[in-house]
Amino acid sequence: MTNFPLLAAVPAMVACTAAAAAPEAAAPEAVAERHYCNLHFFTPQSMARHLALRGTLVAAVTERRELATGYRITFPGSFREAGEFVDGIRGCCPTIGYALQFAPHDGTATLEISGGPGAKAFIAEEFRQLVRGQ
Amino acid sequence: MTASPIVGRLAAGAIVVGIAACSPAGPLPTADAVTWTATLPGDPRTLDDLLAIARAAHQPVWIELTAAWCAACRIVDQGAYRDPDVVRAARRFLTIRIDTTAGDPLTTALATRLAATGLPTLMFVGADGTPLADRRVVGTIAAPELVATLAEVR
Numbered sequence: 001m002t003n004f005p006l007l008a009a010v011p012a013m014v015a016c017t018a019a020a021a022a023p024e025a026a027a028p029e030a031v032a033e034r035h036y037c038n039l040h041f042f043t044p045q046s047m048a049r050h051l052a053l054r055g056t057l058v059a060a061v062t063e064r065r066e067l068a069t070g071y072r073i074t075f076p077g078s079f080r081e082a083g084e085f086v087d088g089i090r091g092c093c094p095t096i097g098y099a100l101q102f103a104p105h106d107g108t109a110t111l112e113i114s115g116g117p118g119a120k121a122f123i124a125e126e127f128r129q130l131v132r133g134q
Numbered sequence: 135m136t137a138s139p140i141v142g143r144l145a146a147g148a149i150v151v152g153i154a155a156c157s158p159a160g161p162l163p164t165a166d167a168v169t170w171t172a173t174l175p176g177d178p179r180t181l182d183d184l185l186a187i188a189r190a191a192h193q194p195v196w197i198e199l200t201a202a203w204c205a206a207c208r209i210v211d212q213g214a215y216r217d218p219d220v221v222r223a224a225r226r227f228l229t230i231r232i233d234t235t236a237g238d239p240l241t242t243a244l245a246t247r248l249a250a251t252g253l254p255t256l257m258f259v260g261a262d263g264t265p266l267a268d269r270r271v272v273g274t275i276a277a278p279e280l281v282a283t284l285a286e287v288r
Contacts, residue, residue, distance in 0.1 A: 032274070032276065033273075034206075034271070034272065034273030034274050034275065035205075035206050035209075035273050035274045036206045036252035036253055036254070036255075036272050036273035036274070037201070037203075037204040037205060037206050037207070037252065037253045038251065038252060038253075039199070039201075039234065039245060039250055039251055039252060039253050039255075040251060044237060093205075095273070118274065121209065122205060122206060122209060122274065125205040125206075125208055125209055126205035126206075
């Protein structure tokens with residue numbers, strides 16, 4: 001116990017920030033950023049709600065497309081809880097980007113999940129069912 | 135300026151080669167992945183018990199916080215932790231895995247005590263018992279970088 005206040009004094013985010021690729025290292029071969037999962041974002045209750053939303057969304061996906069830096073899924077614009085779902089994943093997986101778009105006149109919705117170097121493998125693992133249907 | 139990335143890569147390669155050359159001689163590891171001396175919860179010993187054992191043996195400690203639901207943890211598990219150089223480098227450590235999957239009071243308290251906010255979190259304690267806060271790793275890590283980090287822990 002006596003030794004760990006020193007460890008505890010160093011915010012984990014510092015290590016994570018420091019891990020980002022330096023500009024010199026990013027070219028010509030980009031260095032992968034460290035991707036992590038937020039340990040404290042979900043409570044057991046909010047996790048249960050999130051998993052239920054994910055199951056509903058997985059079942060609603062009508063198209064999956066692989067992008068250079070991530071994936072895009074299409075689903076009916078009637079999925080009203082899409083915003084709540086994205087709010088959950090951006091809190092749990094903060095190192096990647098999310099773009100949610102609804103077509104006019106109650107058309108389809110798309111969710112693009114992408115990121116920098118190394119993000120695609122992380123996305124494929126984290127959102128396997130959603131983006132790969134597996 | 136244009137040569138610096140190449141020089142950097144050459145230097146990194148030289149460091150890795152140097153580390154490999156300096157590794158303790160011995161048989162090749164039989165495990166195909168990093169093995170954990172203790173996993174909490176589940177082990178009858180506490181974290182403090184394990185730290186005391188390591189300190190008495192002048193052995194460095196590698197602590198990892200993980201969870202089954204953590205995709206970044208699975209990537210490290212299936213990648214860096216299966217790299218032969220990482221497996222070899224890990225052999226001199228007392229390795230402790232803290233599994234936060236269940237979110238039980240014990241692991242929640244340990245995560246709070248260790249100030250872990252992201253998974254996976256890797257932290258190290260030197261053979262003299264000194265926590266090495268500047269070696270903390272949060273998130274995915276490639277095998278060469280992990281080998282270099284392990285080599286820096288004494």
